[in-house]
Amino acid sequence: MKIVVVGGTGLIGSKLVANLRDQGHETVAASPRTGINTLTGEGLSEALDGASVVVDVSNSPSFEESAVREFFETSTRNLLAAEAKAGVGHHVALSIVGTERPPGNPYFRAKAAQEKLIEESSIPFSLVHATQFFEFVPSIADEATDGGKVRMAPVLFQPIAGDDVARAVGRVSVGEPLNGRVETAGPEQFRMDEFFREALASWDDPRDVVTDPHARYFGSELRERSLVPDDGAALGEIRYRDWR
Structure with missing residues (x-):
């Protein structure tokens, strides 16, 4: 069958395209790099022609609240409208475990808004909620750094390898x-x-990790x-110790 992967040149998308x-x-690996832009609509109708499934694993270039x-x-919205015209029968989107849990x-709020649009559309759908990727662990640490200390809450954490995410999305697709x-997560909880x-x-990183119940994520x-x-x-x- 023909499957269009939106975000198909990114971290998860490139793995998913290869697997499929x-x-x-x-x-079809759909992204601005391949001339397919879901924000402007460029190349969408051509890419979706004859497609049975569209898988959206794209990500925002900015995490600023209004931009994301x-x-x-x-x-x-653009993608769902193009899918309806093309007769696509299955829309799959990658999202995050916890988008429905306040605060x-x-x-997370932007992803929840995306899911709402998908759920309210006329196109049959599947949502894959994944936990944080191993590949993002360094950036999570950097975001939590305050004055040379990494402030982390002592809450449960169950990250997953990007390869495992791609396989999970592929199975659903x-x-x-x-x-x-459906939810997917790594094999270990910490x-x-x-x-x-x-x-x-x-990593031989000199920063101290400080346990802070009020640390912000x-x-x-x-x-x-x-x-x-x-x-x-x-x-x-894939376990983190083996992956790293």
């Missing part, structure tokens, strides 16, 4: 629409402060289970 092509699917919401809402940060969500203390030590305080899935999540196979 290996399975024999006609797969504008990206996901405009991109998703959310601006990025070739299946029947869920008209709901305390966030302890995880980052060990991670920074493994990209703008919001975390609850015990803000970032981890409910029971029944599809777990990846």
Whole structure:
């Protein structure tokens, strides 16, 4: 079948495109780099012609509150409209575990707005909620750094390898629409402060990790289970110690 992967040249998208092509699917890597722009609509109708499935793993170039919401809402509206015209039968979107749990940060709120548009559209859909990627661990530490100290809350944390995310999204993409969500996470659960203390030590990073129950995660305080899935999540196979 023909599958269009929006964000197909990015971290997850490039892995997903390779996996789907290996399975024999006609797969289009859609991104501004390939002349397909969901914000402007450039190249969308041509890319979606004959497509059975569209998978959106794109990401906003800016995390500023108004910019990130504008990206996901405009991109998703344009994409859903083009899919309706093309007769696409399954819309798959990658999102984040915890978007439905207040209090959310601006990025989580933008993803929740994206999901609402998908859920209210006429196109059958599946949402894949993933936990934080191993690949983003350094940037999470940098964001939490305050005066040379990395402030982390002692909440549950269950990151996942990008390869495992791509496999999970791929499985959903070739299946029947869920008209709901599925969660995926790494095979191990940690305390966030302890995880980052060990991670920074493994990098020979001199910053101290400070346990702070009020530490903010990209703008919001975390609850015990803000970032981890409910029971029944599809777990990846790659452990962080093996990945790093």
